[in-house]
Amino acid sequence: MKVQVRNLRKEFGRTVAVDNISFSFDSGHVFGFVGPNGAGKTTTMRIISTIEEPTSGDVLLNGISVCEEPELARRVVGYVPDTLPAHADITVHEYLDFYARAYGLKGKKRTQAVEAIEEFTNVAGIRDKHLKALSKGMKQRVTLGRALVYDPDVLILDEPAAGLDPRARVELRELLMLLAERKKAILISSHILTELTEICNGVVIIERGKILETGTIDEVLKKSAPRRTVAVKLLASHLHQNADLLKELLQTPHVENARDVANEIHFELSGDEDAACEILGALVAKKYKVIEFRQTKANLEDIFMNVTKGGVQ
Amino acid sequence: MKLAAIKNYFANWREWEMNPIVIKELRQGVRSWTVTGMLLLFLVVLFIASLAFLITSSFDVNANMGLGGSMFKVFLAILAGASVFFIPLYTAVRVAAERQENNPDLLYVTTLSPFRIIFGKFLCSAYITLLFFSACMPFMAFTNLLRGVDLPTVFFILAFLFLIVCASNMIAIFFACLPASRPFKILFAIGGFIMSFWVVLPVVISFQFMESGIGAMMGRRDFWIGTITTTGLVLMVTGLFFVLSVALISPPSANRALPVRTYLTGVWLLTGLLAFGWVAQTGDAERMTAWVYPTFIVMMFALLVTISNHDLLSQRVRRKIPQSQLKRFFAFFFFNGAAGGLIWVAAILVITFGIDGVMNKHFPRASYPSTFAVEGHGWYVTTGLYAFDYALLALFLQRKYFRHRPAKLAGLLAVLLAGGWALAPGIFLFFANRLSWKSIDGFQPGNIFNVFSLSEGSDQMKHQVTAMIWLVVMLFINAKWFRQQVKNFQPPPAVENVPPVLQ
Numbered sequence: 001m002k003v004q005v006r007n008l009r010k011e012f013g014r015t016v017a018v019d020n021i022s023f024s025f026d027s028g029h030v031f032g033f034v035g036p037n038g039a040g041k042t043t044t045m046r047i048i049s050t051i052e053e054p055t056s057g058d059v060l061l062n063g064i065s066v067c068e069e070p071e072l073a074r075r076v077v078g079y080v081p082d083t084l085p086a087h088a089d090i091t092v093h094e095y096l097d098f099y100a101r102a103y104g105l106k107g108k109k110r111t112q113a114v115e116a117i118e119e120f121t122n123v124a125g126i127r128d129k130h131l132k133a134l135s136k137g138m139k140q141r142v143t144l145g146r147a148l149v150y151d152p153d154v155l156i157l158d159e160p161a162a163g164l165d166p167r168a169r170v171e172l173r174e175l176l177m178l179l180a181e182r183k184k185a186i187l188i189s190s191h192i193l194t195e196l197t198e199i200c201n202g203v204v205i206i207e208r209g210k211i212l213e214t215g216t217i218d219e220v221l222k223k224s225a226p227r228r229t230v231a232v233k234l235l236a237s238h239l240h241q242n243a244d245l246l247k248e249l250l251q252t253p254h255v256e257n258a259r260d261v262a263n264e265i266h267f268e269l270s271g272d273e274d275a276a277c278e279i280l281g282a283l284v285a286k287k288y289k290v291i292e293f294r295q296t297k298a299n300l301e302d303i304f305m306n307v308t309k310g311g312v313q
Numbered sequence: 314m315k316l317a318a319i320k321n322y323f324a325n326w327r328e329w330e331m332n333p334i335v336i337k338e339l340r341q342g343v344r345s346w347t348v349t350g351m352l353l354l355f356l357v358v359l360f361i362a363s364l365a366f367l368i369t370s371s372f373d374v375n376a377n378m379g380l381g382g383s384m385f386k387v388f389l390a391i392l393a394g395a396s397v398f399f400i401p402l403y404t405a406v407r408v409a410a411e412r413q414e415n416n417p418d419l420l421y422v423t424t425l426s427p428f429r430i431i432f433g434k435f436l437c438s439a440y441i442t443l444l445f446f447s448a449c450m451p452f453m454a455f456t457n458l459l460r461g462v463d464l465p466t467v468f469f470i471l472a473f474l475f476l477i478v479c480a481s482n483m484i485a486i487f488f489a490c491l492p493a494s495r496p497f498k499i500l501f502a503i504g505g506f507i508m509s510f511w512v513v514l515p516v517v518i519s520f521q522f523m524e525s526g527i528g529a530m531m532g533r534r535d536f537w538i539g540t541i542t543t544t545g546l547v548l549m550v551t552g553l554f555f556v557l558s559v560a561l562i563s564p565p566s567a568n569r570a571l572p573v574r575t576y577l578t579g580v581w582l583l584t585g586l587l588a589f590g591w592v593a594q595t596g597d598a599e600r601m602t603a604w605v606y607p608t609f610i611v612m613m614f615a616l617l618v619t620i621s622n623h624d625l626l627s628q629r630v631r632r633k634i635p636q637s638q639l640k641r642f643f644a645f646f647f648f649n650g651a652a653g654g655l656i657w658v659a660a661i662l663v664i665t666f667g668i669d670g671v672m673n674k675h676f677p678r679a680s681y682p683s684t685f686a687v688e689g690h691g692w693y694v695t696t697g698l699y700a701f702d703y704a705l706l707a708l709f710l711q712r713k714y715f716r717h718r719p720a721k722l723a724g725l726l727a728v729l730l731a732g733g734w735a736l737a738p739g740i741f742l743f744f745a746n747r748l749s750w751k752s753i754d755g756f757q758p759g760n761i762f763n764v765f766s767l768s769e770g771s772d773q774m775k776h777q778v779t780a781m782i783w784l785v786v787m788l789f790i791n792a793k794w795f796r797q798q799v800k801n802f803q804p805p806p807a808v809e810n811v812p813p814v815l816q
Contacts, residue, residue, distance in 0.1 A: 053566035089344040101333035102423035
């Protein structure tokens with residue numbers, strides 16, 4: 001299943017919520033959709049889920065256009081909105097059963113699908129509980145279950161981790177990884193970027209309706225943060241060597257911005273890993289008592305802070 | 314192909330399942346304290362009423378042969394009150410709760426069509442109505458044993474009331490679907506509560522039926538004509554609110570206008586034929602007003618909605634525009650868009666007024682024609698012209714000066730302009746201390762309400778001339794926009810078709 005977003009544009013009166021964006025992702029991929037509030041993430045997700053129609057452009061779900069064939073597209077896309085279900089007087093099982101019916105599952109097939117999804121999302125134990133009585137985390141599971149009950153190939157998750165406690169977040173992350181293994185194409189928006197780095201293969205960074213960065217996580221990291229940061233720590237009894245080390249490093253080729261950070265020397269290295277090895281070798285040869293030499297990679301959060309300005313339309 | 318699909322549908326009857334919305338709503342209904350609480354209260358009231366009747370009649374020395382009838386009347390009033398007040402309100406609250414912006418999942422993300430969603434809601438309300446009726450049944454059956462009411466009357470009245478409650482439920486669903494904020498919806502609910510007092514009418518009619526006994530009336534032709542007409546009217550109103558509700562919950566990109574305009578055209582044609590038959594049978598042209606006035610009122614609302622349509626057609630709608638010129642010509646009237654809608658409203662009104670005029674020429678008037686029959690023709694022609702004037706002026710202002718505002722502003726502008734111009738002279742004269750009867754019933758050009766309060770008959774003609782000149786000006790200033798709309802009404806250019814991989 002290939003999801004292709006092509007030149008998507010959405011206007012609300014004079015406001016351009018989404019401005020000519022294009023990206024694509026595939027089965028088994030978890031794609032992060034990142035941007036400040038009001039960047040156009042939810043609008044894009046609603047268009048992919050056929051809820052909104054774009055002003056121009058299109059989204060193709062394995063060739064099925066969400067504008068041309070929204071009814072067909074709805075059968076392959078599962079949408080988890082950023083709001084939780086608020087239906088009164090209905091149990092978890094009835095809620096999931098209703099959606100299975102609404103998507104045309106019948107008889108035994110429906111019963112099996114609902115039971116399987118209750119097991120998968122770990123809500124079987126609370127299937128007879130009223131929806132309103134559930135915690136936020138549990139409601140989030142039920143919403144995910146609802147989106148999965150008819151086994152769609154594409155999942156669109158809008159802020160699924162918002163407001164969840166750490167345990168629920170870890171469980172959600174595990175669920176998403178399992179879904180990716182089941183060859184679902186997943187687009188997920190979240191403000192918890194460290195988590196996205198762990199589960200996403202690719203990322204789209206969007207601001208003011210425009211794409212700032214897109215690609216696989218490694219590509220984006222490489223593109224946006226080409227220098228590696230290295231931290232060097234000396235043995236506690238040799239901390240007095242820090243000043244000499246700092247001077248030494250400042251004179252070394254490929255090294256920039258060397259500074260003392262809480263008794264550790266941090267510097268930026270413009271070369272590759274071989275260059276890092278050479279520097280470590282040189283330090284040891286010059287009798288510096290190095291106890292720790294590590295590279296600190298830039299993460300999605302650093303890139304997000306670098307490329308976005310926090311603007312909304 | 315279609316026949317094969319129908320055959321296949323009936324061959325797989327074992328796989329038929331009830332509308333998912335009905336199942337969900339009924340599950341929620343039986344769990345809800347509101348429904349069970351109301352049902353219990355209803356039963357308690359019925360029980361107390363029965364006890365009160367039996368205890369008071371036990372003191373009566375003479376045998377009361379009409380006790381069953383009296384009890385039935387009270388039960389009927391309780392049932393009517395409970396069903397017309399409670400069930401539409403409950404249905405509307407449920408729909409409105411799901412239409413809230415913070416709870417978007419149900420109505421938009423499933424593959425259920427808007428038609429099935431509204432039908433499910435309607436069917437569920439009908440089931441709850443049946444639940445209340447069946448709870449009342451034992452009490453009503455008991456009244457038959459006490460004499461004073463015959464079984465055909467009981468069944469007929471219950472069927473009549475059921476129809477009324479179903480229509481009320483449908484109207485309630487429509488109001489709940491309106492894209493209004495919560496305070497407006499509360500206002501609608503209060504308005505609906507007040508309007509539901511019209512239940513008194515069917516109850517009074519039912520009492521009259523009881524007096525004469527339905528069994529005795531069943532042999533008469535007039536009874537069946539009246540019954541079929543009333544049933545037809547209630548069904549038409551229910552159908553109208555049904556298609557309106559479906560249009561309201563359809564996505565903005567859908568061709569919302571098509572089912573509504575098609576339905577209204579169909580009903581207009583059918584009722585027109587019936588009115589013609591009625592006039593031909595009785596020879597009284599005044600009977601046409603039963604068709605002309607409702608058509609006029611509905612078309613005035615349609616005019617407001619039409620000018621509030623967007624000019625830009627969505628891709629989904631454009632995809633359905635026929636390639637054939639003839640088909641496209643007809644599609645223009647029925648598809649989304651203000652221009653086509655205006656022509657559609659104008660065509661229906663012109664044909665209606667024309668037919669009414671022809672009928673008035675060919676069929677003699679009744680000996681004592683009503684004021685409506687004598688002056689009505691002039692009233693609605695003038696009012697219709699003024700309505701178009703204001704609509705086209707509002708359309709022009711919105712498209713020219715408020716292009717970036719929502720198109721529905723045009724409808725609001727038309728109402729404000731017409732209302733403002735009708736009230737402004739009166740307010741001015743009041744503060745100038747020159748307000749008099751003469752200033753009210755004298756000729757006031759452009760005042761849509763002044764048409765009905767003229768003291769001089771000749772002023773009607775002045776209004777018509779004014780409205781006509783104004784209309785010509787409005788047509789002229791909107792001509793460019795209209796031409797553009799006709800030009801834009803084209804199917805999208807053909808693109809390479811990517812075959813879907815879905816099975």
